[in-house]
Amino acid sequence: xxRKNTTKTIRREASFQADLRVRESEGGSESRTIEGxxxxxxxxxxxxxxxxxxxxxxxxPGCVTREMLDKCNIPLTMxxxxxxxxxxxxxxxxxxxxxxxGLGTQFNADVARTADGDKALELVRRGxxxxxxxxxxxxxxxxxxxxxxxxxxxxxxxxxILLRHVWRIDSITDFTLxxxxxxxQTECVAREAPDGYTFDRSTMKMVREADRKALDATExxxxxxxxxxxxxxxxxxxxxxxxRAADTLREFINY
Numbered sequence: 128x129x130r131k132n133t134t135k136t137i138r139r140e141a142s143f144q145a146d147l148r149v150r151e152s153e154g155g156s157e158s159r160t161i162e163g164x165x166x167x168x169x170x171x172x173x174x175x176x177x178x179x180x181x182x183x184x185x186x187x188p189g190c191v192t193r194e195m196l197d198k199c200n201i202p203l204t205m206x207x208x209x210x211x212x213x214x215x216x217x218x219x220x221x222x223x224x225x226x227x228x229g230l231g232t233q234f235n236a237d238v239a240r241t242a243d244g245d246k247a248l249e250l251v252r253r254g255x256x257x258x259x260x261x262x263x264x265x266x267x268x269x270x271x272x273x274x275x276x277x278x279x280x281x282x283x284x285x286x287x288i289l290l291r292h293v294w295r296i297d298s299i300t301d302f303t304l305x306x307x308x309x310x311x312q313t314e315c316v317a318r319e320a321p322d323g324y325t326f327d328r329s330t331m332k333m334v335r336e337a338d339r340k341a342l343d344a345t346e347x348x349x350x351x352x353x354x355x356x357x358x359x360x361x362x363x364x365x366x367x368x369x370x371r372a373a374d375t376l377r378e379f380i381n382y
Contacts, residue, residue, distance in 0.1 A: 165259040182289040237353035262301035
């Protein structure tokens with residue numbers, strides 16, 4: 128089966144009620160810094176659906192690095208509207224700053240003195256905007272980037288629920304402020320494929336099954352090669368033992 132490029136952008140809304148806030152000011156001046164966690168590691172999402180089995184997604188520690196973020200052009204927006212840019216980081220510099228720690232990716236933004244910036248500050252202070260979302264891309268078909276395992280659970284329709292582990296994010300193109308903060312984890316997902324590529328559930332199942340069979344075949348071949356190598360080593364050792372025995376016998380006869 129011919130494999131097409133399946134690297135794709137995935138849109139996620141990750142909400143953290145307790146984390147998004149306006150930093151307290153010093154000296155009585157008005158603060159214009161919004162801070163919080165845009166994503167957290169090791170947190171299981173709500174139940175998600177797209178091309179195959181329903182699944183929970185988990186961003187594993189290390190899937191986001193400072194080095195990766197510093198290569199990105201990341202606007203901080205509201206509601207994923209790129210017309211509502213209130214801060215930005217470009218190649219690690221700008222009015223949007225971030226750190227990666229054991230919990231996830233934390234950010235702080237010096238919000239623009241614009242109508243949109245004032246709106247964002249007021250909505251965060253009021254608690255109307257209490258979550259964050261981000262857009263990232265990764266290679267779905269790279270087994271070192273994304274893996275699946277069975278959760279042992281089923282959804283309301285009786286379908287097996289998987290756990291989707293994301294081990295590496297290749298780029299992030301958007302941080303945004305959102306009001307969908309009903310959960311402390313991912314709320315929803317919409318995946319966007321590159322132009323010219325069409326996904327459907329049956330095709331992705333076929334591709335994943337083909338990958339699984341190919342991996343099994345590779346492992347079987349590896350075991351067979353190891354067994355053949357061990358057999359060859361054993362045979363060489365047997366021949367060497369026979370030669371040593373023959374040499375010992377000749378020495379005995381000549382003596």
